[in-house]
Amino acid sequence: MKQILDFGKSFFTPFRLMLLAIMTIAIAIDHAFGSVVSGYSLAFAALAEDRSTEERVMQYRTYGVLASTKIYAGSMVAITAAGYAVPAADTAGLILVGRAEEQVDNSAGASGALSITVKRGTFSWAATGMSIANVGDPVFVLDDQTVDVTGGSTNKVFAGVIAEYVSATEVWVEQDATLDSYSHAAAAVAAVATADADATYGSPEQTLINELKAQFNALRTAMINSGILKP
Numbered sequence: 001m002k003q004i005l006d007f008g009k010s011f012f013t014p015f016r017l018m019l020l021a022i023m024t025i026a027i028a029i030d031h032a033f034g035s036v037v038s039g040y041s042l043a044f045a046a047l048a049e050d051r052s053t054e055e056r057v058m059q060y061r062t063y064g065v066l067a068s069t070k071i072y073a074g075s076m077v078a079i080t081a082a083g084y085a086v087p088a089a090d091t092a093g094l095i096l097v098g099r100a101e102e103q104v105d106n107s108a109g110a111s112g113a114l115s116i117t118v119k120r121g122t123f124s125w126a127a128t129g130m131s132i133a134n135v136g137d138p139v140f141v142l143d144d145q146t147v148d149v150t151g152g153s154t155n156k157v158f159a160g161v162i163a164e165y166v167s168a169t170e171v172w173v174e175q176d177a178t179l180d181s182y183s184h185a186a187a188a189v190a191a192v193a194t195a196d197a198d199a200t201y202g203s204p205e206q207t208l209i210n211e212l213k214a215q216f217n218a219l220r221t222a223m224i225n226s227g228i229l230k231p
Contacts, residue, residue: 059120061097064112065104073103075144076125077118078157084111085118087144092155096141096179099123122163122174128152132165139173147173 063077066084071077076088078096085104088096098118106114126146127139138161140153147159160179164172 060101061118061120062115063097063118065106065109065114065116067109067111067113068107070105070107071100071103071116072144073100075100076141076159077116077144078141082111085116088141088157088159089143090141090153090155090157094141094155094157096157096159096175098175098179120176120179122172122176124166124170124172125159127169127171130162130165130168130171134171135162135165137162139171147171 063079063083063085065071066080066082066086069084069086071085071087076096077085077098077100078088078091078094079085081093085097086094088094098120101117101119104114104116128142128146128148130149134149137149139147139149139159141157141159142148142152150156158179160173160175162171163174166172
């Protein structure tokens with residue numbers, strides 16, 4: 001008996017006991033969650049059982065803030081071509097992403113040093129020259145709190161669709177997933193630069209028609225890629 005006890009003491013060292021405990025826990029976890037793990041990541045094939053699929057509320061998104069930039073809570077936020085958040089403005093290349101949920105002052109930081117949470121939804125914004133007839137119309141950014149139908153906007157940064165008219169200077173704007181689709185589609189098509197056609201068909205008219213054709217094809221491709229049109 002003494003020999004057995006001595007062997008047990010020499011064999012079951014603290015290290016071996018710890019290793020045995022870890023293996024026991026691992027086996028228990030594998031037994032309890034093995035079906036979830038196998039269905040979730042280990043087998044890249046069609047499911048044969050229920051899957052625990054994570055969900056994300058896409059009303060909220062997070063973006064790194066551009067260097068030397070301050071964004072106020074409750075303002076419209078856009079991202080640059082590089083993907084950094086800035087106050088919405090009538091600036092070429094910007095894409096509106098929603099409303100700022102907090103104030104973030106990255107005035108002294110590098111791009112991405114601070115992040116901001118942005119919400120999609122329907123919000124009340126200042127406006128210019130609105131009427132009830134504008135309900136359903138697309139609007140464009142003038143600044144980080146103001147939208148316009150077309151008149152005051154130079155670069156046509158898409159801001160959403162008017163959901164409800166309040167007054168000539170206030171409208172409710174729906175800003176949801178269409179922001180991405182319409183913004184990318186619009187950004188893909190440049191202005192037609194060729195001179196207007198005159199009364200006689202000739203080389204200028206042929207050039208204009210060819211350019212319009214190219215622009216139409218670019219618009220069609222962009223709308224298909226963004227899901228607005230089916231191919």
